[in-house]
Amino acid sequence: MPPESPRVVAYGSAASIVDGLGAGVAAVLRDAVVHACATEQLVVTDVVVGARSVVVMHDSGAAPAIREILQHLSTHFATQPSPTNGSTIDIAVRYDGADLHDVAEHCGLSVNEVVALHSGAKYVVEFCGFSPGFAYLAGLPTSLHLPRRATPRPRVPRGAVAIAATYSAVYPRESPGGWHLIGTTTHELWDISRTPPAALVPGTSVRFVHAP
Amino acid sequence: MTMIVERVGLTTVQDFGRSGWAHIGVPHSGAADRTSFLLANRLAGNAPSAAMFETSGGVALRMLADTAVVITGADCDATIDDRPLARCTATRVRAGQQVHIHRVHTGVRSYVAFAGGIDAPLQLGSLSHDTLSDIAPLRLTVGTTITLGVAHHASSSLDMSVNPRSAARLGLIRGPHYDLFDNDFLEQLMHQPWRVSSESNRIGIRLRGAPLPSGEQHELPSFPLVRGAVQITPGGELVVMLADHPTTGGYPVIGVLGAADVDDVAQRPAEHAVAWSWLAR
Secondary structure, eight states: OOOSSOEEEEOSSSEEEEEOOOTTHHHHHHHHHHHHHHHTTOOEEEEEEOSSOEEEEEOGGGHHHHHHHHHHHHHHHHHSOOOOOSOEEEEEEBOOOTTHHHHHHHHTOOHHHHHHHHHHSEEEEEEEOSSTTOEEEEOOOGGGOBOOOSSOEEEEOTTEEEEEBTEEEEOSSSEEEOSEEEEEOOOOOBOTTSSSSBSOOTTOEEEEEEOO | OOEEEEEESSEEEEOSOOOSOGGGTOOOOOOSSHHHHHHHHHHTTOOTTOBEEEESSOEEEEESSOEEEEEEEBOEEEEETTEEOOSSSOEEEOTTOEEEEEEEOSSSOEEEEETTOEEOOOBTTBOOOBTTTTBOSSOOOTTOEEEEOOOOOOOOOOOOOBOOOSOEEEEEEEOTTGGGSOHHHHHHHHHSOEEEOTTOOSSEEEEEOSOOOOOOOOOOOOEEOOTTEEEEOTTSOEEEEOTTOOSEEOSOEEEEEOHHHHHHHHTOOTTOEEEEEEOOO
């Protein structure tokens, strides 16, 4: 695990999963699956993206048709270069996070180098989870990869810009959290009265802009 | 407004939940026991997804208009003023009277529906209180006023009460990570007794058993979760994903329960025994 090539299997009686996808494929595949299900008038309630997987929630009767679509499209995207499907959003960051100096020390870098690396990279939303509007941004430079903090914080403020493992993220709302806090932004990432309420959806490209 | 909340303990407003937003991290939420929820709306003459109260700790409501009330789900001590209120039938209740669910027992969640259903501005298409994300279009505290929608004719009674006295026997469909586990592990998983943990909630029903054979720890790339998915935690617990489950997770999913069995386990109090069997794929 994960398998070398995409695999489509049942996920209970009312959902199907394709996993073993290549990096960056899931968000593109989601859009294609949503489109194909609409074209074939298949009722689906949710199409959800994981890091290397897509799950479709559907009526049990629609399972064979949905699995055929997943098989076909995942095979297609396994061999085709995946096009980018989203817009690019610039997020202004003040690099004033509580863990910035610790991160620099653990990575063997200066604070300025951490800032330059983080703000110089191009990111794309791989998937969302943890809390509404929380986007896992792939593209963090490998020299900034660190395991999560040993002890999570009970409260991370809204707008905290953070890194952990291979991802960067912005906390859309105050919540507990175990990521390393390197900065803050005033960019509104979650507004339940907006459609869609999340600024960052799977496939969106993101740049962090250093705001002194 | 049609009623005022006078007492509230572990009670949320629930409808059928918010679908279509899981890809941006919003849990589905909605009634934890859908069978009892749908029955309540049917008996109240409501649309299937009309919003109602889901209570584990009781609730008292002062009526400001005449209406009808239906209680389903877990058995509970309920009154209209001092008169006992029967479950699983529509009962007329008049302005000035108090509907009081004192205590929930023999189960975990009672459903309290009113003719017309609870009416309020939706958030992302739903009135459900999602306890994981704290999305609460209608937060219940003492003094909260509740408005009902247009009532239709309530139907007759139909006793489908929750009475989970015997041990649960839940049917599992093989999950996407079934193949990660060897036969010894699966044998013990299926044949040892499991008990509902007191740490269960609307997010997940946690089950404890004897320590499982420790194989390799599986670190999976985060993948989407579904209602009824049974995860194996690194500590050897099983967690059944319930209404407010997170949209993605990383622990292996050994199997997935059918919808009716999710409703069953949602009504199992702490220490109830749970056994599994595999369903044909």
